[in-house]
Amino acid sequence: MINTTNLTKIFTTEEIETTALNNINIRIDKGEFVAVMGESGCGKSTLLNTLGLLDTISDGQLIFNGTDVSQFKESQRAILRKNQIGFIFQSFNLIDELTVFENIELPLTYQNIDKQKRKLMVTQTLEKVNMGHRANHFPQQLSGGQQQRVAIARAIVHEPRLLLADEPTGNLDSKNGTDVMNLLTDLNAEGATIIMVTHSTRDAKYAHRKINLYDGQIISSSKPVNA
Numbered sequence: 001m002i003n004t005t006n007l008t009k010i011f012t013t014e015e016i017e018t019t020a021l022n023n024i025n026i027r028i029d030k031g032e033f034v035a036v037m038g039e040s041g042c043g044k045s046t047l048l049n050t051l052g053l054l055d056t057i058s059d060g061q062l063i064f065n066g067t068d069v070s071q072f073k074e075s076q077r078a079i080l081r082k083n084q085i086g087f088i089f090q091s092f093n094l095i096d097e098l099t100v101f102e103n104i105e106l107p108l109t110y111q112n113i114d115k116q117k118r119k120l121m122v123t124q125t126l127e128k129v130n131m132g133h134r135a136n137h138f139p140q141q142l143s144g145g146q147q148q149r150v151a152i153a154r155a156i157v158h159e160p161r162l163l164l165a166d167e168p169t170g171n172l173d174s175k176n177g178t179d180v181m182n183l184l185t186d187l188n189a190e191g192a193t194i195i196m197v198t199h200s201t202r203d204a205k206y207a208h209r210k211i212n213l214y215d216g217q218i219i220s221s222s223k224p225v226n227a
Contacts, residue, residue, distance in 0.1 A: 086155030145176030
């Protein structure tokens with residue numbers, strides 16, 4: 001699903017040039033669950049944002065589903081993100097003014113899916129994450145674990161090929177964190193390809209394999225499960 005060759009990301013200001021990713025070479029196959037680990041500032045989130053086409057690359061090559069997207073314009077990247085990638089963030093990023101149902105429905109409205117089909121897709125996704133009984137609640141009325149379940153539902157409602165999770169249990173207690181990790185495991189078993197950034201060795205054990213970063217470089221990586 002993903003192949004990178006000497007992928008490099010450099011952030012430049014008037015005063016300094018920082019290499020956030022340095023010649024990253026990875027392969028992630030369809031159906032894998034991969035944990036990306038490393039100390040704060042090592043480039044984990046930058047790698048996730050680059051693979052998720054949120055950031056452009058400075059050099060190298062990024063292949064997504066057989067297509068070289070290295071030089072894609074923002075409009076092209078936006079179409080891929082909208083249709084094929086789901087994002088889960090540590091801070092949930094739910095919209096307080098929208099209900100649970102409306103938060104999950106939002107990505108579908110951007111795809112111009114008709115109202116009846118949207119309703120069916122959201123309802124089915126709510127049941128998948130065991131949040132159907134909270135459809136008409138607002139984010140402030142939910143616990144942290146429930147908010148993350150809603151965020152996951154929003155990320156998967158359009159059935160993306162790739163699911164990217166940035167510290168998905170970072171704001172949760174151990175019980176809710178375990179519940180979220182079990183949900184991600186179930187989604188992976190159903191076919192979702194998942195790349196997860198985490199500091200947690202406990203959470204990383206749910207993944208098929210680990211990629212370890214240090215100062216923007218891969219210092220260790222096990223082989224893809226299908227290699």
